[in-house]
Amino acid sequence: MTKPTPTEVDLLIVGAGPTGLFAAYYAGFRELSTAIVDSLPEPGGQVTAMYPEKMIFDVAGFPAVRGRDLVTALVEQTDQWKPNYLLGRKAMTLSEVDGGGFDVGLDGGTVIRAGTVLITAGMGEFTPRPLPAGDGWLGRGVVHFVPAPEVHRGQDIVVVGGGDSAFDWVLSLHPIARSVTLVHRRNKFRAFAATVRQVQELGVPIITDAQVMELRGDSAGLAEVELSVKGESGQETRVLSAQTVVAALGFTADLGPIESWGLEIDRRAIAVDSTGKTARERIYAAGDIAAYPGKVKLIATGFGEAATAVNNIAVALDPEAHLFPGHSSDVS
Numbered sequence: 461m462t463k464p465t466p467t468e469v470d471l472l473i474v475g476a477g478p479t480g481l482f483a484a485y486y487a488g489f490r491e492l493s494t495a496i497v498d499s500l501p502e503p504g505g506q507v508t509a510m511y512p513e514k515m516i517f518d519v520a521g522f523p524a525v526r527g528r529d530l531v532t533a534l535v536e537q538t539d540q541w542k543p544n545y546l547l548g549r550k551a552m553t554l555s556e557v558d559g560g561g562f563d564v565g566l567d568g569g570t571v572i573r574a575g576t577v578l579i580t581a582g583m584g585e586f587t588p589r590p591l592p593a594g595d596g597w598l599g600r601g602v603v604h605f606v607p608a609p610e611v612h613r614g615q616d617i618v619v620v621g622g623g624d625s626a627f628d629w630v631l632s633l634h635p636i637a638r639s640v641t642l643v644h645r646r647n648k649f650r651a652f653a654a655t656v657r658q659v660q661e662l663g664v665p666i667i668t669d670a671q672v673m674e675l676r677g678d679s680a681g682l683a684e685v686e687l688s689v690k691g692e693s694g695q696e697t698r699v700l701s702a703q704t705v706v707a708a709l710g711f712t713a714d715l716g717p718i719e720s721w722g723l724e725i726d727r728r729a730i731a732v733d734s735t736g737k738t739a740r741e742r743i744y745a746a747g748d749i750a751a752y753p754g755k756v757k758l759i760a761t762g763f764g765e766a767a768t769a770v771n772n773i774a775v776a777l778d779p780e781a782h783l784f785p786g787h788s789s790d791v792s
Contacts, residue, residue: 466573469493469544470777471770472564473578474551474718477505479747479762480580481534486770488541490785492777495544495572497551497564504531505582512607514628520760530759546570552717561742576773578736579745580766584715584728591620591707593672601675601682602705606632614638616701618685620672621708622649629706630659641665641700643672643687667698675705715749726751736769742776744769 471487473480476498487494502508504527507516512528519525546566553565554577561575588604591597606612606629613636619629622644634640642659647668649656660666669690677683685705687698713728724731724739729751736744746769747762755761774781 466563466571467495467544468573469495470575471495471578471773472497472551472562472572472574472576473543473580474498474564475505475579475581475747475749476500476503476545476547477580477582477747477762478507478530478534478759479582479766480505480578481531481538482763483578483580483746483766483770484543485534485538485541486767487773488538488543489788490770490774490781492770492774494541495546495574497546497549497566497572499548499550499585501548503535503545503547504528506586507531509607510605510625511628513609513632516759518758518760546572550716554721575777576742576744578766578769578773579718579730579738579743579749580747580762581715581718582748583713584718584749586711586713588707588711589709591672591705591709593674594705594707597675597677597682597705601677601703602707604707604711606706609633609636612637612704615703617641617704617706618643618672618700618702619706619708620644621706621710622646622651623708623710624651624655625710626706626708627651627655627659629708630664631655631662633706634659634662634664639665639701641667641702643667643670643685645669645671670698672705673697734768735772736765737772742773744773 470492471494473483473496476496484494484496507527514527515524517524550567551564555563557563564572594602609632615637616639617633617637618641619626620643630640630642670687673688674686685700685702689696689698730745730749732745732750736746738745746765748757771783775783
């Protein structure tokens, strides 16, 4: 069988979230050819998949920015350099080539020959934790994410969970739903206290010490949710009307094939030095997937790490290149 001819680029970015998109922009600024691969079908990574309508408050220069709008702006910024997007594809294999660089094999048989690789894959591949009582209801009333809140306008909605995502979904859905109820198995929450307080002040019913026992409905969809709630005299049964259950129970994550690439990995993160370089020459990491002492996982942190990594990548590819190319505002 004839092997496919590799697509050749200076830099392959694995992960099309905010950090990866900004890295692609900065690579273009450094005049590097770039390809971006991501297993998700759209750019934006976890922001697009998990909270596109959520307001983000810790991106420099924006008092508040909606997740979807941030991704749109990053794509527009990046596209001026015309990177090669390989979306809905997964980076599988990595092998060194003579003369330096790597062949990265994607699912489906495509091979990318890259002088360097920058991994910006966030937390890696993530899988939502299922709602035990929701077996058979996924896509028929049970959802894990709410990418388009308007779809749920006028519905009775039950949000299950006690973390930030659960409370964020409540805040997003409260203005448009007929009713929203939060259900949590404990009486303490993992969400930020300010967010919990905001939901409480809205008067949203919050049922704690409760488990979802059964979902009921018919061919038309979900109709009601049965709960077992801890009361003063023992467990009590409560039934809520619901056309949608948002199962915000967290998720499991792993690095997938990247774990076999010979990198130093600790707790699903890749160890890097101050330049973003991993244990292997010409492989770098930035964003949530990169680990070093004192790391703070913020989108803003990822932007800085992306610029640092790309500048060092430029020197790795061309030792005569300057580490710092000057400020973009100096370019006419």
